[in-house]
Amino acid sequence: MKTRAVRLYGSKDLRCEQFELPQLEAEELLVRIVVAAVCTSCHKVAVLGEHHHRVPNTIAQNPILLGHEFTAVIVAVGEGLENQFAQGDSVVVQPMVYSATEESLAVGHSYPYLGGYATYGIVPASIVTAGGVHRWEGKGHYRAALSEPLACIIAAWRAQYHTGRESYKPIHGTKRGGKTLLLAGAGSMGFLSTLLWQKRADQDSTLIIVDRNEIKLNRLRERFAEDQRIVHYKINEISADFLREKTGGLGFDDVVVFAPSKELISLGLSLLAFDGCLNMFAGPLGNEFTVPVDFHAVHYNRHHIVGSSGASGEDLGSSLKLLASESIDPSFMVTHVGGLDSVAATVCNLPSLGGGKKLIYPELDLPLTSISEFSNLEGYKSVADAIERFGGVWNEEAELELLKRLSDTTMQRRNEKSMQRE
Numbered sequence: 001m002k003t004r005a006v007r008l009y010g011s012k013d014l015r016c017e018q019f020e021l022p023q024l025e026a027e028e029l030l031v032r033i034v035v036a037a038v039c040t041s042c043h044k045v046a047v048l049g050e051h052h053h054r055v056p057n058t059i060a061q062n063p064i065l066l067g068h069e070f071t072a073v074i075v076a077v078g079e080g081l082e083n084q085f086a087q088g089d090s091v092v093v094q095p096m097v098y099s100a101t102e103e104s105l106a107v108g109h110s111y112p113y114l115g116g117y118a119t120y121g122i123v124p125a126s127i128v129t130a131g132g133v134h135r136w137e138g139k140g141h142y143r144a145a146l147s148e149p150l151a152c153i154i155a156a157w158r159a160q161y162h163t164g165r166e167s168y169k170p171i172h173g174t175k176r177g178g179k180t181l182l183l184a185g186a187g188s189m190g191f192l193s194t195l196l197w198q199k200r201a202d203q204d205s206t207l208i209i210v211d212r213n214e215i216k217l218n219r220l221r222e223r224f225a226e227d228q229r230i231v232h233y234k235i236n237e238i239s240a241d242f243l244r245e246k247t248g249g250l251g252f253d254d255v256v257v258f259a260p261s262k263e264l265i266s267l268g269l270s271l272l273a274f275d276g277c278l279n280m281f282a283g284p285l286g287n288e289f290t291v292p293v294d295f296h297a298v299h300y301n302r303h304h305i306v307g308s309s310g311a312s313g314e315d316l317g318s319s320l321k322l323l324a325s326e327s328i329d330p331s332f333m334v335t336h337v338g339g340l341d342s343v344a345a346t347v348c349n350l351p352s353l354g355g356g357k358k359l360i361y362p363e364l365d366l367p368l369t370s371i372s373e374f375s376n377l378e379g380y381k382s383v384a385d386a387i388e389r390f391g392g393v394w395n396e397e398a399e400l401e402l403l404k405r406l407s408d409t410t411m412q413r414r415n416e417k418s419m420q421r422e
Contacts, residue, residue: 001030004362005118006343007063011049014066014344021113026079027125029133031072031091034141035399036116038343038358039149042066043350044285045109053287054109066347067116067360068095068108071136071144075120081128092144092320093123094132096310106310116145117343119362131313138324140396142359146192146330149357151311151319153192157200158315159308160254160277177204178253181243181271183264186211186220186232188357189281190258191333194224199328201229208246210235215354223332240270251276260284265291269303277304333357334394337402338368359394363406371398379405 004018024030045066050057055064074089085091093114095107107114107127114121123133136144161170174180180197182190186209197207207230211217217232224230231246244251251273257264260282268278269291297303311319322328335355338346340362346353358368369377371394375384386398 001120003113003118003120004340005065005115005121006067006340006347008046008049008055008066009060009063011051012046012348013049014046014347015063016340016344021120021122024076024078024122025125027081027128028078029074029081029085029091029123029128030076030078030120031093031123032075032120033067033116033118033362034071034073034090034403035145036067036070036360036362037142037145037149038067038346038350038360039069039108040350041068041283042108042347044283046347047285052109054104054106056110062112064110064112065115065118065121066108066343067118068106069145069148070116071141072121078125078128085133090136090141090144092134092136092147092316093127094134094311094313094316095148097127097130097132098312117340117360117362119340134313134316134320136320136324138320138326140331140399142334142394142399143323143330143396144320145359146333146357147316147319147323148311149189150192150196150323150328150330151315152308153189153196154318155311155315156193156256156279156281156308157196159306160279161304161306162253162275162277163302165275174200175253175275177202179206179247179250179273180208180254181252181256181268182207182209183235183255183257183268184211184259184261184282185209185256186213186216187258188333191220191223191356192330193256193258194220194230195328195330198224198227198230199322203229205229206246207231208233208243208252210238210243212236213354216356219332219356240267243271247271247273250274253277255279256281258282260289262289262291269293269297269305272297272301272303275302275304277306280305280307283309330357331390331393331395334359334371336368336370337361337366337374337394339364339366341365342368361402364402374398 001021006016045052077085161172209232212235255268255278333356336358346368374380382401383398
C-alpha cells in the first residue's frame, strides 16, 4: 500500500512524498491517520535533524516520519493480534514505550513508517506488544490527538514533589492548597495545565500565569474569567518582588517553566517557597544549557528541581479517560487547521506563527488556516458555520464537515477493503 507522508532527510529538509509501505508483518498494525497535532518537539526535530538524540544519524539515506500526536483508524491487523484489535478501531499510539530495546526511540522522531504527518503508517510490533496502542472511544478525532500533550502535563504534575517537614518522604503532585506559578504559561501546554489544575486544585489554591504574549494572555483571561483563583500577568509589566508579594512574601510552592529560557528558570528558582519545586518542562534545543543554582536554598530551604519529558502509558490512559468523559475539553486551544501540504512550512516556522494548537488532516490538501478564516475559504461554508455555532471554537461538527471534503475517500475505502481481503 502507498502512503503520502512528510519525511525528514536532515535539518529543515522536509519532503512531502508518496512511497510504498512494506508488507504488514506479524503483530503489526496498518493504520490510517485521521488527524495529527503539531508540537514544539516537531520543530526541534526538524531543526536539529540527525543531531537530535532520538533521530537516527542515517536519515539522509533512510528518512523518518514526523508527528507524534495523532489519532488513527486501524486498517489491517497483523497475525497474532486478531483477538486484541479489529479493523475500524480508533486508536492513539504512545510516542515512547519504555523497554530495554525501545528506550531511545520515539514515534515522530525515529521510525521510517510511522508518524502523524502521513496518510497511512505501520505500527511496529515492538510498540504494539509493549501496550503502546490505546483505543479511543470518545467524540472527535482531534480530541484524541490532543491526549498526548495532556498526558505530558499529567506526567509533569506527577513529577512535582514536596517533602514532609520531619520525614523528608516525597509527596508527589502539586501542593494541596498551594500557590502555583506558570512561566511562559499562556501557550497550549499552559492552557492544558490550567485545565488540569482547575480540576484538581482546591478553593485555597492560587494559580498565577505569566507570559510575554498579550494576545495569548487575553484569550486565557477570557476563557478562565469566572475562576477567581487564576490571575494573569504580562512579564514585562511585573517584577520578581511583585510576584512574591502575591504569595504573601512566602514564594510559590510549584513553578513550571514552559520555555527554554535561562531568565525564566532563574526567576522561577528565585521565587520558590520553602520545600518548593520547579519543573523545567520545555526542552532546550542545544545539549548545553546551564543556569546557576543556589545550593544554599537547595540545602536549607529544600528547593527541588525536576524535569519531565513525555508520558507513560498510564498517563496517556488517564488523559484519554478525561477527554472521553469530556471532563476536560481542549477544543479552545485549537487555532489553526491545515493539510499535509502545509506541514513543512508549519513545522519549520512554528515559533513565529502565533496562535495555539495546529491540527493537520493528512488526507486533505489545505494551507494552514486560522479557524476564524474558514468563512473566507470557498467551499468551506459548512465548516465555518459549525465553528460559528460553537462560539468560534473548533468542535466535532466542524471536523466532520471538514472530513467530508476529502476528495480521495472512495480510493481510501477501496484500499482498506483490499487490505482487509489480504
